[in-house]
Amino acid sequence: MDQVDPRRLIPRTNDLLALPAVREARTRLNERVVRELVRKVQEQARRGELAPGKVEPALLAAVASLKATTLRPVLNATGVIVHTNLGRAPLSAAAVEALVAASGYVDVELDLADGSRSRRGAGARAALLAACPAAEDALVVNNGAAALVLATTALAAGREVVVSRGELVEIGAGFRLTDLMESTGAVLHEVGTTNRTHLHDYAGALGPDTGCVLKVHPSNFRVDGFTSAVPIDELSRLTAAHGIPLVADLGSGLLAPDPYLPDEPDVASALAGGADVVIASGDKLLGGPQAGLLLGRKEIISRLARHPLARAVRAGKLALAALEATVAGGLPPVVEALHADVEQLRRRTDRLAEALGVPVEAHDGRVGGGGAPGFPLPGWALRLPEGIAGRLRTGHPAVLPRVHDGVCLIDLRCVPPTDDDRILDAVRQALATLDVADAGRAG
Ligand SMILES: *Cc1c(COP(=O)(O)O)cnc(C)c1O
Numbered sequence: 001m002d003q004v005d006p007r008r009l010i011p012r013t014n015d016l017l018a019l020p021a022v023r024e025a026r027t028r029l030n031e032r033v034v035r036e037l038v039r040k041v042q043e044q045a046r047r048g049e050l051a052p053g054k055v056e057p058a059l060l061a062a063v064a065s066l067k068a069t070t071l072r073p074v075l076n077a078t079g080v081i082v083h084t085n086l087g088r089a090p091l092s093a094a095a096v097e098a099l100v101a102a103s104g105y106v107d108v109e110l111d112l113a114d115g116s117r118s119r120r121g122a123g124a125r126a127a128l129l130a131a132c133p134a135a136e137d138a139l140v141v142n143n144g145a146a147a148l149v150l151a152t153t154a155l156a157a158g159r160e161v162v163v164s165r166g167e168l169v170e171i172g173a174g175f176r177l178t179d180l181m182e183s184t185g186a187v188l189h190e191v192g193t194t195n196r197t198h199l200h201d202y203a204g205a206l207g208p209d210t211g212c213v214l215k216v217h218p219s220n221f222r223v224d225g226f227t228s229a230v231p232i233d234e235l236s237r238l239t240a241a242h243g244i245p246l247v248a249d250l251g252s253g254l255l256a257p258d259p260y261l262p263d264e265p266d267v268a269s270a271l272a273g274g275a276d277v278v279i280a281s282g283d284k285l286l287g288g289p290q291a292g293l294l295l296g297r298k299e300i301i302s303r304l305a306r307h308p309l310a311r312a313v314r315a316g317k318l319a320l321a322a323l324e325a326t327v328a329g330g331l332p333p334v335v336e337a338l339h340a341d342v343e344q345l346r347r348r349t350d351r352l353a354e355a356l357g358v359p360v361e362a363h364d365g366r367v368g369g370g371g372a373p374g375f376p377l378p379g380w381a382l383r384l385p386e387g388i389a390g391r392l393r394t395g396h397p398a399v400l401p402r403v404h405d406g407v408c409l410i411d412l413r414c415v416p417p418t419d420d421d422r423i424l425d426a427v428r429q430a431l432a433t434l435d436v437a438d439a440g441r442a443g
Contacts, residue, residue, distance in 0.1 A: 006048075006051075006052055007046055011042075011052070011055050013042070016041075016042075016055070019059070021063055021064065022038075022059065022063055025066065029066060037059065038059060040062075041058050041059045041062065044058070072398050073398070074400050075397055075399045075400070075419055075426070076400055077402070077409075077411055077414070077415060077423065078402045078411060079366065079379060079409075080365065080367075080368035081334055081338060081365065081366070081369075081377075081413070081414055082283070082334060082369025083400075084172060084368070086400065087283075088284065089282075089283045089284065089287045089332065090333045090334070091287075092325065092330055092331065093329070095325040095326045095329060097325065098322055098325035098329075099318055101321065102322075108121065109121075120314070120320075121140055121315060121320040124138075124320045125138045125140070127323075127324045128323075128327060130328075131327050132255045132267050132268055132295060134267075134268045135271055136296065136298040136301070137295070137301035138293065139293075139294040139301050139304055139305050139310070140282075140291050140293060141291070141292040141294065141310070141315055142290070142313045143281065143283075143292045144251065144284075144293075146313035147249075147280075148177060148180060148279055148292075149180055149183070150294070150309050150310060151247050151277055151279060151294065152181045152186045152211070153184040153185070153307065153309050154303055155211045155212040155303075156184075156186040156211020156212050157185040158185055158186070158211075160188070160189040160205075160209045161181055161187070161188055161211060162191060162202060162206065162214065163188060163213075163215075163216065164190070164191055164192045164229065165190045165192050165194050165197065166193070166195060166196070166197050166218065167197075167215065167216035167217075169219065169220065169221075171219075171251075177216060181214075189210070191204070191205045194223065195225065195227045196226065196227060196228045202235060202238055206239075210242070210244050211244075211245075212244060212245045212246070212247050213244055213245070213246050213247070214247045214248075214249065215235065215248045217249060219250075219252060222374050232269075232270055232273035232274060232275050233273035236275060236276075245276040245277065246275050246276050247276065247278075248265075248277070248279065250265045250267065250270060252281070252284050252285045253267075253280035253281045253283075253284045253285045254266035254280075254285050254286070255268060255327075257269060258285075261338075261367070261375065264285070267293075267295055271295065271296060276296050276300050277296035277297065277300050277301070278295050278296055279292065280293045281293070282323050285334060286327075286334075287326055287335055288322055288323045288326030288327070289318070289319045289326070290319060291315050333414070333416070338377070340379070342378055342379060344417075345379045345380055345413060346380050348412050348420055349380040352382055352410075352423065352424050352427070353382055356382070356427055356431070358384055359382075359383045361380070361381055362379075363379055363380055363381035363402075363409055364377055365377035365411055365414070377413065379411055379412075380411070380412075381402070381410055383407055383409060384408040384410065384427065384431070385407070386406050386408050387434055388401075388430045391430035392426060392430050395426050395430055396426075410423065
């Protein structure tokens with residue numbers, strides 16, 4: 001008798017699609033995605049890589065672990081608070097709530113009382129002005145880079161932006177603020193030298209072609225030694241006398257001074273010093289969603305808001321909702337991580353170290369994300385073998401440790417204390433598989 005071709009035993013598409021778990025998956029995943037999964041599993045069986053009887057369980061396992069998003073939550077155990085590769089600032093509970101509420105239809109640009117169209121993002125604007133009374137007006141755009149492009153385009157396209165050579169910053173991934181500004185059609189008029197720029201350098205550059213003067217906070221590097229820069233309050237007297245707008249790009253997004261970061265500029269002080277417009281990011285030290293904040297003088301902010309480019313860089317409703325709640329709600333995780341109590345960090349680290357039988361060492365966290373460069377945040381870390389790092393990153397939950405000097409370090413500064421036990425489990429699992437692998441290699 002002929003043998004039955006095992007391929008004929010492979011379950012049919014319609015039967016697989018009708019399985020209860022697969023039907024459930026078809027309600028939370030796109031039909032095309034589910035069918036593709038079915039096709040892949042059948043294909044494996046046709047190639048003989050999977051027995052026909054194993055098709056159904058393989059499909060069920062695949063369907064159970066498949067989500068509509070491929071973005072995976074990560075526990076940040078690097079000690080770097082504003083981690084650009086991890087999406088910068090984690091949102092506060094208030095911001096998350098606002099984000100979810102705004103995900104449906106929401107009155108982002110509507111006055112519910114009289115049914116007319118209203119100013120977009122009025123709530124976020126009001127929250128920013130309440131938190132920063134020195135600002136006459138505020139505008140929120142897509143991100144800090146967009147804020148800078150909008151300001152330089154509206155104030156200086158076809159004219160000059162006067163900027164110090166000590167402040168020509170590359171902000172990461174090869175993006176230079178200078179290229180960004182030149183892309184707007186403004187001409188950069190560089191003054192001073194890399195290490196020293198004086199008031200007379202600016203004074204000599206101002207003229208009928210000057211569109212604005214720009215101060216950029218060198219947020220991700222430090223020049224030490226024989227240096228000098230002109231502070232905003234001195235520069236603003238010069239620009240005001242010439243009737244030229246002074247734009248200050250602070251980067252970080254601190255609205256008011258933080259005694260913990262004495263060298264980090266803040267919006268309130270820059271405005272008090274006479275800056276006409278201040279630019280900051282929403283997702284750095286402010287601890288909110290990706291956004292670019294422009295705060296300052298009423299005439300200038302409305303000039304920017306009316307510019308056609310403003311429409312191309314406007315903030316979405318989700319960002320506006322989360323930003324307002326970040327400013328008006330409880331402390332965001334970024335601020336908590338920055339001010340984390342060292343003793344408490346030690347106790348949390350010790351507890352995990354004891355449970356795991358691994359050593360603890362002193363470890364400095366960092367602000368990151370181009371903020372407070374070189375400013376260490378003293379703390380502690382679990383010390384683990386380097387080989388465990390990959391397993392931690394790809395485990396459940398995913399944990400990103402710091403790998404440094406041939407060891408893998410777990411710093412709890414940016415981990416919510418309620419997640420300590422998840423870290424413990426993740427490290428246990430990773431250590432166990434590492435031991436197995438080591439034993440395998442030895443044998
Ligand atoms: C981070 C930064 C920017 C860019 O802001 P994004 O929100 O990342 O677009 C611009 N200028 C300075 C000084 C910065 O630190």
